[in-house]
Amino acid sequence: MAPIVRVNDLRKRYASGFEALKGVTLDIEEGEILALLGPNGAGKTTLISTVCGITTPTAGTVTVGGHDIQRDYRAARSLIGLVPQELSLEAFETVMNAVRFSRGLFGKPRNDALIEDLLKQLGLFDKKDSKIMALSGGMKRRVLIAKALAHEPRVLFLDEPTAGVDVELRKDMWKVVDNLRKTGVTIILTTHYIEEAEAMADRVAVIDKGQIMLVQDKAELMRHMGRKQLRIHLAEPVAEVPFALADYQLDLATDGASLIYTYDTRAERTGITALLNELQRAGLQMRDIETQESSLEEIFVGLVKGDAA
Amino acid sequence: MNIEAIRAIYMFEMARFFRTYRQSLLAPVISTSLYFVVFGAAIGSQINQVEGVAYGAFIVPGLIMLSVMTQSTSNASFGIYFPKFTGSIYELLSAPVNFLEATVGYVGAAATKSLIIGLIILATSFAFVDVSIAHPLAMVAFLLLTCLSFALLGFIIGIWAGNFEQLQLIPMLIITPLVFLGGSFYSTTMLPPFWQAVTLLNPVHYLISGFRWAFYEQADVPVGISLLAIAAFTGACLAAIAWIFRTGWRIRS
Ligand SMILES: Nc1ncnc2c1ncn2[C@@H]1O[C@H](COP(=O)(O)OP(=O)(O)OP(=O)(O)O)[C@@H](O)[C@H]1O
Ligand SMILES: [Mg+2]
Numbered sequence: 045m046a047p048i049v050r051v052n053d054l055r056k057r058y059a060s061g062f063e064a065l066k067g068v069t070l071d072i073e074e075g076e077i078l079a080l081l082g083p084n085g086a087g088k089t090t091l092i093s094t095v096c097g098i099t100t101p102t103a104g105t106v107t108v109g110g111h112d113i114q115r116d117y118r119a120a121r122s123l124i125g126l127v128p129q130e131l132s133l134e135a136f137e138t139v140m141n142a143v144r145f146s147r148g149l150f151g152k153p154r155n156d157a158l159i160e161d162l163l164k165q166l167g168l169f170d171k172k173d174s175k176i177m178a179l180s181g182g183m184k185r186r187v188l189i190a191k192a193l194a195h196e197p198r199v200l201f202l203d204e205p206t207a208g209v210d211v212e213l214r215k216d217m218w219k220v221v222d223n224l225r226k227t228g229v230t231i232i233l234t235t236h237y238i239e240e241a242e243a244m245a246d247r248v249a250v251i252d253k254g255q256i257m258l259v260q261d262k263a264e265l266m267r268h269m270g271r272k273q274l275r276i277h278l279a280e281p282v283a284e285v286p287f288a289l290a291d292y293q294l295d296l297a298t299d300g301a302s303l304i305y306t307y308d309t310r311a312e313r314t315g316i317t318a319l320l321n322e323l324q325r326a327g328l329q330m331r332d333i334e335t336q337e338s339s340l341e342e343i344f345v346g347l348v349k350g351d352a353a
Numbered sequence: 354m355n356i357e358a359i360r361a362i363y364m365f366e367m368a369r370f371f372r373t374y375r376q377s378l379l380a381p382v383i384s385t386s387l388y389f390v391v392f393g394a395a396i397g398s399q400i401n402q403v404e405g406v407a408y409g410a411f412i413v414p415g416l417i418m419l420s421v422m423t424q425s426t427s428n429a430s431f432g433i434y435f436p437k438f439t440g441s442i443y444e445l446l447s448a449p450v451n452f453l454e455a456t457v458g459y460v461g462a463a464a465t466k467s468l469i470i471g472l473i474i475l476a477t478s479f480a481f482v483d484v485s486i487a488h489p490l491a492m493v494a495f496l497l498l499t500c501l502s503f504a505l506l507g508f509i510i511g512i513w514a515g516n517f518e519q520l521q522l523i524p525m526l527i528i529t530p531l532v533f534l535g536g537s538f539y540s541t542t543m544l545p546p547f548w549q550a551v552t553l554l555n556p557v558h559y560l561i562s563g564f565r566w567a568f569y570e571q572a573d574v575p576v577g578i579s580l581l582a583i584a585a586f587t588g589a590c591l592a593a594i595a596w597i598f599r600t601g602w603r604i605r606s
Contacts, residue, residue: 058606096447099606118355118449126447132440141368148361149448191444 046110047071048123048199048230049095054104056090056254064090066254067104072232074198077225079241079262080234082251088234089129091251092201096126108199122150125197129204129234131184135177139168142176143190150195162190166220182213189220200224202233206240218244266337273336274305274316279329286326292319358450362458363465366432370466377466378473381420385474388416389481392538403540404571409482414565415537416478421471421496422503422532422557426524429463429507434514437604446605452598456508456591463504464497471496485568491576492567498583499560503528505590512603531557541573556582 049072056065064087072078080088093099095106097117106113111120134142143159163169166186171179176187185205192200202221206214214237221231221244235241241248241262248265250257258265281300292315295304303323307314323330370377392412400408436442445455478484486492507524514520535541535557541549552558553574563579566572572579597603 093443096443098443098446100601118451121447121449124447126443128440128443130440132443134436134439134441136369136372137365141365145361145365146444148357148364149444149450151355151357151449153357 045074048074048109049232050105050107051091051095052105054091054094054106055102056087056094056099057102063102064254065094065101068251068254068256070249070256070259072199072230074230075225075228076246077221077231077233077244079245079248080232080251081236081238081241081248082234086251087254088251089203090254092126092203092232092234096124096201097121122195123198125192125195125200127185127188127192127200127202127205129207131181131188133176133184133187135175137176138173139163139176139179139187139190140172142187143194146191147194152195158196159190159194162193165223166190167216182209185209185217193224197229199230199232202231204234204236206235206237214240271306272309272314274307274319275334275336276303276305276323276330277332277334278302279331282328286328288326289319289322292322355450355454358448359454359458359461362445362455363462366459366462367465369432370428370462378470381424381470382473382477385416385420385477386481388412389478404542404569406569406571407483410484411540411565411569412538413475413478413482413484414568415532415561417471417474417496418499418557418561418564419529419532419537420474421467421499422528422560423524424467424470425463425500425503426507426510426528427521428466429460429504430511430514430520430524431507432459432463433508433511434520437511438517442604452595455598456505456594460501460504460508463507464500467500467504468496471500487570488567492564495560495564495567495579495583498587499564502583502587502590505587505594509590509593509597512597528557531555532561534558535561536573537561540571556586559583 049070051068051070051072054065054068055063057063068087068091080091082088090099094101095108095113097113097120101114106120108120109123111117111123113120137145140156140159140163143163144154144156147159148154160169160172163172166189168183168186168190171183176184179187189202189205205221206217209217218240221233225231233240233244245262247259248262249259278301282296283300285294285296285303289303292305295306296302297304305316305319307316320330389409392408394409396408402408403411433442436445475484510520510523534552535555536552541552541558541562544552559574559579559582562573563576563583566576566579
């Protein structure tokens with residue numbers, strides 16, 4: 045099946061002369077959850093705004109569901125829901141009216157049953173007649189999600205949906221996103237919380253300085269770039285790494301009580317068995333061993349730093 | 354045509370109006386009543402008649418015009434400026450809505466509000482003075498066109514404005530003086546010839562003159578010219594709005 049969103053060599057230069065997108069190419073498959081990661085100012089919001097029609101591209105093309113976002117903007121935009129990064133809402137309106145407005149704006153006939161159902165799913169139903177200004181920040185974020193979903197979009201952009209949201213609410217939000225995925229909605233989310241991408245995404249795209257650094261299947265990314273560490277706790281501390289183990293490039297913990305072996309999960313042989321044998325031969329007693337997988341965060345920091353170097 | 358979008362914008366804007374109906378409706382009624390007391394009773398007792406019409410009644414069309422023009426402008430400018438200010442305009446920009454639909458929704462609502470206010474002021478004036486309407490249809494047509502064209506102007510101001518001061522600048526600095534100098538409280542034929550000529554450059558003058566003609570069949574300029582003037586003004590505003598939406602001026606970065 046053709047990708048539902050195709051971004052092709054997209055460039056955006058703001059009036060200030062700053063080029064926020066420097067030729068972004070990205071395909072998004074129908075039904076997937078793509079996490080867009082990148083440091084502040086990387087161009088995440090600019091990319092989303094351009095796809096959604098809030099900013100005009102300087103060059104390049106974007107299609108959504110096969111419709112060009114400029115030539116065929118009605119068809120393209122009808123498919124898209126957007127939850128912006130900022131809590132931009134009309135404070136004096138009630139939740140119900142605000143969500144109803146969104147549905148109408150996208151050309152859908154009024155359907156209060158559908159909206160009430162949506163509010164229930166988002167835990168907003170008892171707030172439906174409250175004024176938006178009386179809601180907490182997390183609740184406002186949910187109103188934005190309800191507004192974005194009111195016209196039953198097939199592609200949902202979530203620009204930092206969990207910024208400034210506590211752990212509890214964040215988990216709730218993940219559940220909401222997971223339910224959405226089950227209905228077949230394609231989701232693109234930006235986040236600074238790596239754990240979020242790890243928990244939710246099928247694929248991860250990393251953007252930095254207006255360029256896509258990498259797009260990869262999340263599991264594959266972890267597998268390919270993931271390094272594991274084997275930590276060997278010794279019964280007796282040692283002053284230095286025994287000479288016989290020099291080949292393994294072990295690190296000695298500062299207290300001398302454990303040795304750390306870093307290995308690549310990609311490698312055909314990890315060398316663990318050999319190392320353990322050598323340890324025994326060297327007469328070192330092991331108290332415990334543990335392994336640690338590197339997180340997406342480490343991978344990500346490595347990538348962005350690597351670029352700066 | 355995205356009819357649902359027009360309806361949504363229109364209803365949303367009207368809800369804003371009715372939510373604050375006390376300020377929206379009461380304020381213009383009170384200020385108009387004050388004008389009647391000051392101009393009609395106090396000054397009017399000295400002036401007596403203008404072109405055969407009692408002074409109190411003579412100022413009714415001008416008063417309505419003053420309110421309708423300022424209300425249309427401020428309602429429409431606020432309606433589009435506020436989402437820009439809060440950032441909620443992202444939704445309009447990302448919706449499958451074209452310039453015509455957005456304009457019809459916002460401007461239509463602003464024009465409706467000022468029309469309601471205009472009619473209320475007219476009703477109030479019956480309580481103070483003897484008002485007669487010689488050409489009711491023409492009166493309504495002039496009123497409608499004025500509401501519409503000034504709402505269009507307000508829409509442009511709202512898009513242009515970068516802060517709240519600018520939002521109020523044009524209505525205060527331009528519209529109010531033009532209305533006062535456009536013969537709302539006097540006939541321009543009472544002015545010396547030089548100032549009569551200057552008044553011909555004031556577009557508002559044509560509207561007030563035409564509107565007053567619909568009441569008392571007394572006009573400073575021919576009615577046809579009044580109609581032409583307001584049509585030209587409306588057309589210019591529409592062209593400006595079409596250009597704004599095409600280029601994304603001040604709304605789309
Ligand atoms: N309207 C604008 N005019 C000029 N420059 C802009 C504009 N909007 C954004 N930028 C610049 O473009 C770059 C990318 O901004 P963008 O908001 O897309 O980053 P982001 O990845 O979303 O960052 P964050 O994680 O902080 O939300 C930044 O350097 C920003 O300063
Ligand atoms: Mg951002």
